[in-house]
Amino acid sequence: MTETRTGAPVAPQHLRMLWMLAPAFVLLLLFFILPYVSIATMSLREASTRAVHGEGWTVSHYTTALTDAYILTVIGRTVLMGGLVTLLALLLGYPVAYHLAMSRSRWTSLLYVCVLSPLLVGLVVRTFAWMIILSNNGVVNQTLRSLGLIDFPLQLMNTPAGVVIALTHVFLPFVVLPLLGNLQAINPEVSMAARSLGASRLRTFLKVTLPLSLPGLQAGAILVFVLSISAYVTPALLGGVRGRTMSVLIVQYLVDTFRWPAGAALATIMAAVALIAVTLFLLLTARAMRRLP
Amino acid sequence: MTSLALDRLNKHFGTQHILRDVSIAMAQGEFVSLLGPSGCGKTTTLRCIAGFEQPSSGRILFGDRDVTAALPEKRDIGMVFQSYALFPHMTVAENLDFGLVARKVPPDERRRRREAVLGMVRLQGFEGRYPRELSGGQQQRVALARALVIEPSVLLLDEPLANLDATLRDEMRFFIRELQQRVGITAIYVTHDQAEAMVMSDRIVVMRAGAIAQVGTPRMIYERPASLDVAAFIGRSNTLEARVEAVAGGGGLYVVRAGPSALRAAGPVGLAPGSAVRLLLRPEAVRVDPPDAAPAGGGNHILARIAASVYQGAAIQLVLETPEGARLIADVNGRRAVAPGQTVALGFAPADAWLLPA
Numbered sequence: 186m187t188e189t190r191t192g193a194p195v196a197p198q199h200l201r202m203l204w205m206l207a208p209a210f211v212l213l214l215l216f217f218i219l220p221y222v223s224i225a226t227m228s229l230r231e232a233s234t235r236a237v238h239g240e241g242w243t244v245s246h247y248t249t250a251l252t253d254a255y256i257l258t259v260i261g262r263t264v265l266m267g268g269l270v271t272l273l274a275l276l277l278g279y280p281v282a283y284h285l286a287m288s289r290s291r292w293t294s295l296l297y298v299c300v301l302s303p304l305l306v307g308l309v310v311r312t313f314a315w316m317i318i319l320s321n322n323g324v325v326n327q328t329l330r331s332l333g334l335i336d337f338p339l340q341l342m343n344t345p346a347g348v349v350i351a352l353t354h355v356f357l358p359f360v361v362l363p364l365l366g367n368l369q370a371i372n373p374e375v376s377m378a379a380r381s382l383g384a385s386r387l388r389t390f391l392k393v394t395l396p397l398s399l400p401g402l403q404a405g406a407i408l409v410f411v412l413s414i415s416a417y418v419t420p421a422l423l424g425g426v427r428g429r430t431m432s433v434l435i436v437q438y439l440v441d442t443f444r445w446p447a448g449a450a451l452a453t454i455m456a457a458v459a460l461i462a463v464t465l466f467l468l469l470t471a472r473a474m475r476r477l478p
Numbered sequence: 479m480t481s482l483a484l485d486r487l488n489k490h491f492g493t494q495h496i497l498r499d500v501s502i503a504m505a506q507g508e509f510v511s512l513l514g515p516s517g518c519g520k521t522t523t524l525r526c527i528a529g530f531e532q533p534s535s536g537r538i539l540f541g542d543r544d545v546t547a548a549l550p551e552k553r554d555i556g557m558v559f560q561s562y563a564l565f566p567h568m569t570v571a572e573n574l575d576f577g578l579v580a581r582k583v584p585p586d587e588r589r590r591r592r593e594a595v596l597g598m599v600r601l602q603g604f605e606g607r608y609p610r611e612l613s614g615g616q617q618q619r620v621a622l623a624r625a626l627v628i629e630p631s632v633l634l635l636d637e638p639l640a641n642l643d644a645t646l647r648d649e650m651r652f653f654i655r656e657l658q659q660r661v662g663i664t665a666i667y668v669t670h671d672q673a674e675a676m677v678m679s680d681r682i683v684v685m686r687a688g689a690i691a692q693v694g695t696p697r698m699i700y701e702r703p704a705s706l707d708v709a710a711f712i713g714r715s716n717t718l719e720a721r722v723e724a725v726a727g728g729g730g731l732y733v734v735r736a737g738p739s740a741l742r743a744a745g746p747v748g749l750a751p752g753s754a755v756r757l758l759l760r761p762e763a764v765r766v767d768p769p770d771a772a773p774a775g776g777g778n779h780i781l782a783r784i785a786a787s788v789y790q791g792a793a794i795q796l797v798l799e800t801p802e803g804a805r806l807i808a809d810v811n812g813r814r815a816v817a818p819g820q821t822v823a824l825g826f827a828p829a830d831a832w833l834l835p836a
Contacts, residue, residue, distance in 0.1 A: 374563035377530055378621075380550040381557040382577030382628060392576070396567050476567040478610045 221456070228449035237445050246450035256434070256451070260458060263430040266345050266352075267414035267462075273353045274409045275402065278360030282401075283394075285361070286368035300362075303355040312422045315351040316342065319423065343425025351419050356412055360405035367401025368394075396473060403470055407463055414459055431455045480541035480631045481506045482527070482664055487536035489522055489688075496522050497533065498689040504666070504681075509658055511667045511675035514685035515711065520668045521636060523685070527666065528634055529553050540631050551580070556625030556663075560637040562617045564609040570596075570620050571605035577628035595627040598657060615646045622654065626661060633658065633665040639674065651677050672712050676700070684708050700760075702744075706834055709758050716764075716806045718757040718780075719836065722749050732833060737802040741778040745833030754836040763830035764808040766796070766816065767823040778831070779823040782806060787818050798824065 228246055233239030250256050281300060285293055303311065318324045319341040326338040341347040371394065379389040420430040431451065438448030482504040489497035497519050504510050512520035525531040527538060529550035538546045545553050565573050571592060578588045596602050599619040609617055618638060625633060635654070639647045655678045658665045669675050675682045676696045684691040684699060692704040703709035706717070720736040720743075730747045733740055736757055743757055773779045782798035785805070793809040794816060800806065808824065810816065 372561050372563060374559040374561050375565060377528075377550070378557065378559060378563040378624075379565070379576065380530070381528060381553075381555050381634075382624070383551045383554075383580035384576070385549075385551055388580070393565055473567075476608070478566050478608075 224449045225453050227446055228453050230446045232444065232446050239446075246447045247454070250447070250450055250454060259429060259431055259434050260454070262345065262428075263414050263432075263455070264458060264462060266349055266420075266428075266430065267410050269349050270352045270356060270413040271406050271410045273349065274356050274360045275406060277353065278357050278405065279364060279402075281357075282361045282364035282368055285365050301358050304358055308355075308418050309422075311355065312351065312419055315347065315354075315419075315423060319347045319350070342423060343427060345424065345428040347423045348420045348428045348430070351423055352413050352416055355419070356409045359408040359412065363404040363408070364398060364401040367398050367404075371397050397477070399470065399473055399477065403467075403474070407466065410462065410466075411459055414455070414462075480543075480664060481508075481539075482541075482632050482666070483537075483539040484523070484527070485537040485539065487523065487526055487533045487538070489519075489526065489531065490534045496688050497526070498687075500536070500685075500688075500690055502683055502690070502693065504664055506664055507659075507662045509655065509665045509667065509678060509680045511669055511679040511682045512685055513669055513672060513675040513682050513711075514691075515670060518685040519688040520670075520685050522688075524634055524636055524666060524668045527632070528555055528557055554628075554631045555634055556628060556630035556632070557634045558618075558621045558625050558636065558638045560640050562609070562621040562638075562641075564617055564620055564624070566609050568608075569605065570601070570607050570609075570612075573609070573620060573624050574627050577624065581628060591627050591629075595623045598626070598660070599623045614642055615650065618642065618650060619653075622657070626657075626663070630663070633663045635665065635667045637669055638667075639669075639671075647674075654678065684711065686711075701830075702746075702832060703758070703834070706756060706758075709832075709834070714761055714807060716759040716761065718759065718800075718804055718806075720755050720757045720833070722751050722753050722755055722833070724751055725749075731828060734833065736780070737800060737804075739778070739780055741780070741831065742776065742828035743778075743831035743833050744829050749833060749835065755833045756836050758832040758834060759806070759826060759830065761795070761807045761809045762793075763826050764806070764810075765825040766808065766810050767825045769821050769823050771823060771825075773823075773825055777825050777827050779825055780806075781821060782824055783821045784816060784818045787816055798822075 227238055229242050229244065231239035231241040231243050281296070285296060285300075306314075316323075320326075321338040321340070321342065323341075325341065326335070329335045329339070341350070375397070376389050376393055379393045380386070384392065414430070415432055416430070417432040417436065420428055421433050421436070424430060424433065432455070435448050435451045435455070438444045438451060482502075484500055484502045487497050487500040488495070500519070500523055502510065512523055514520050522531055526533045529545070529548060533546065536546070537544055540553070565576065568576070574592045574595065575588055578591065583591070592605070593602070596604065599622055601616065601619055601623065604612070604616070604620070609620065612620065621638070638654070639650050642650060651674055667675070667678060679696055681693060682696055682699050683693050686707055692699060692708045694702070699708065700712055703712060709715050709717075718736045720734040720741070722732050723735050723740065724733045725731075726733050726742060730745050731742065732745050732749060733742055734755060734757060735741075741757065745755065749755060767773075767779065769781060780800060782800045784796055785799045786797040788795040788797075789812065791812055793812045794814075796808045796810060796816060798806045798808060806824065816822075
């Protein structure tokens, strides 16, 4: 006996499931795309003293910003700090993720909590805690001084260094979690096979485990980079003038001096810079990624 | 290519005793299967040989070389895994080259050996493919090629056929065996599939609860099992309670009494008259005769009633009940109809019955 389907032709599975994207798409449209469109539009309007923006259209906010040495310095600093935070988080997070993925100890759940702990404390509270730790009379400097390692306090507050330290701390989970999922999904027999073929632990890691964990590495790196360059509270409270980032500068434009169109232009530039940086990163890793299933 | 010896391996894990005095001596070029249910210690034994587990005590020798403390990468082993464990980010050629590069084999020599081994596993022309572009059977053969291309001292196979479908599995059994004989490499094969162990091995090591239950050729293991556990694990078997009446000449032949019938059966030397034994009878060793027929040439007869008959094509499986209530299974020729309810005589030769102390 054969069974045949009757009735109207059915759309392919992937098309019928398209409606599942709808709620997320609506959310994205309302709270992401529309605000961006409005920011981008505003960045092209003339400045005005009477309203948020004036009547005419102009690209002068862009040309001014992109020829201003100070703004370019802040953009460079923001990207550099973001890159540094990403690198540090990867270097610190990879061993943790590796350990968590390989360990069969019952203490691993405790380590999970430790990894997630930066996210369990409110942003502002955490940042003030870092102020206590990093200030000239703070925990770090007092310890170093009592050990006789330094004569004068290290300037950690109001510098990029403090911001990088604090951001690395809070964004560590964003590296560890994707990496952990990735490492756990790698068949442990694959590295055993490498060992059996004569590769040392190090060679096995470099030739097998590391390339196979590239997707997790990539996801973690992008997350941390994007979050770092758009972070506001941490650089605002810890960065001072020398550690000022684009998001702090943009808020100054918008809130302190009410230069909305110019601030909107800076925000758009920053979004473009982030997009370019992420695209470059993806292109750089594409060759290695293509080999992966 | 070398001989291999395990000398009283013991492995403790916490309070658990996972391996108990496991000793195996393998000749060069021998194919030995470690057979047993899951948790019997066969995989742990293999991992000790590979170096991924460290035995708590005992020695592992490759030829004269004591490798007990050596790292896996220093042991010169070829290993094939249940999951194949191919490097997913490398082509077939790169997978094969991995071990050769680690051994600093020059490129032209690498290519020569790669081509030779791909010929052996019938995968010429697949060098540029990624593992994900291959079928399960092809991946399996790449895994085999990768283990053999480095010309290791011993070949270790950890349930390599468990993930293949039945037809392919049958084919690969002979393929692996034939390849192993052609290369002449000493091989250890871990499996829980007794049919696989039977057709492939020179010798089978039956393991149970961390200890070796029996070592022997497939025929010995099947026909002369050392214990009821081994008998129960290898194939199907009938057991009848019996008592030794007399020793019938040398060479381990006995007369036993099972219910009303006096039977002649083979058994290990040294069973004392009067001792309780189990008589082991394989279903295919049983012949169904008319109830009034005389047993052929020194054979045995047991009367039994056919309780059920299951047609299986090549054979009919009969479930029989003796008057004493024992249930027996017999496989008889499928072409001959046998009706349930009938009483028949079950005939078997003394050499086909095996006695084990109860």
